Amino acid sequence: MIRSNENISNALNIPFDVEEKSKEEFESKEIAVTNVIADTPLQHDFESARSNIKELIKSGMGAVDGILKVATESDSPRAYEVLTNMIKTMSDMNKDLIEIHEKLTDAQSKKVTIKNTTNNSIYVGSTTELQNLINHERSPLKVLEEEN
Numbered sequence: 001m002i003r004s005n006e007n008i009s010n011a012l013n014i015p016f017d018v019e020e021k022s023k024e025e026f027e028s029k030e031i032a033v034t035n036v037i038a039d040t041p042l043q044h045d046f047e048s049a050r051s052n053i054k055e056l057i058k059s060g061m062g063a064v065d066g067i068l069k070v071a072t073e074s075d076s077p078r079a080y081e082v083l084t085n086m087i088k089t090m091s092d093m094n095k096d097l098i099e100i101h102e103k104l105t106d107a108q109s110k111k112v113t114i115k116n117t118t119n120n121s122i123y124v125g126s127t128t129e130l131q132n133l134i135n136h137e138r139s140p141l142k143v144l145e146e147e148n
Contacts, residue, residue: 007133011125046104053097060090 071079
């Protein structure tokens with residue numbers, strides 16, 4: 001590759017400089033961008049949803065205690081069914097509370113991937129010269145060099 005670059009530079013009558021770039025320059029880089037959201041509609045909605053879910057969890061826990069008393073006193077299968085449904089609902093609300101925190105954290109900080117790739121190569125010359133440089137074995141210049 002370096003030899004062909006030297007041939008090109010000789011053909012163009014320009015000096016040949018080798019600039020070696022490290023792998024790190026061509027790899028994609030991740031940059032963490034953090035946005036602090038203060039007093040925005042997102043922050044307000046987060047606080048509102050969080051307080052609503054917390055209130056529902058508090059009142060749900062009181063309801064679970066009441067249903068538990070009814071189920072133990074009556075030994076009714078329906079009361080136990082209601083109790084298990086209420087416990088599952090309470091568990092889902094606790095998961096929702098955690099998911100709200102995760103979603104807010106994701107909204108506040110985003111990762112941006114920047115890919116630095118250089119694909120531009122410029123050759124100034126005719127196609128015949130380019131083919132002679134690329135495939136030196138078939139080049140008519142080879143015959144001239146061998147004769148000399």
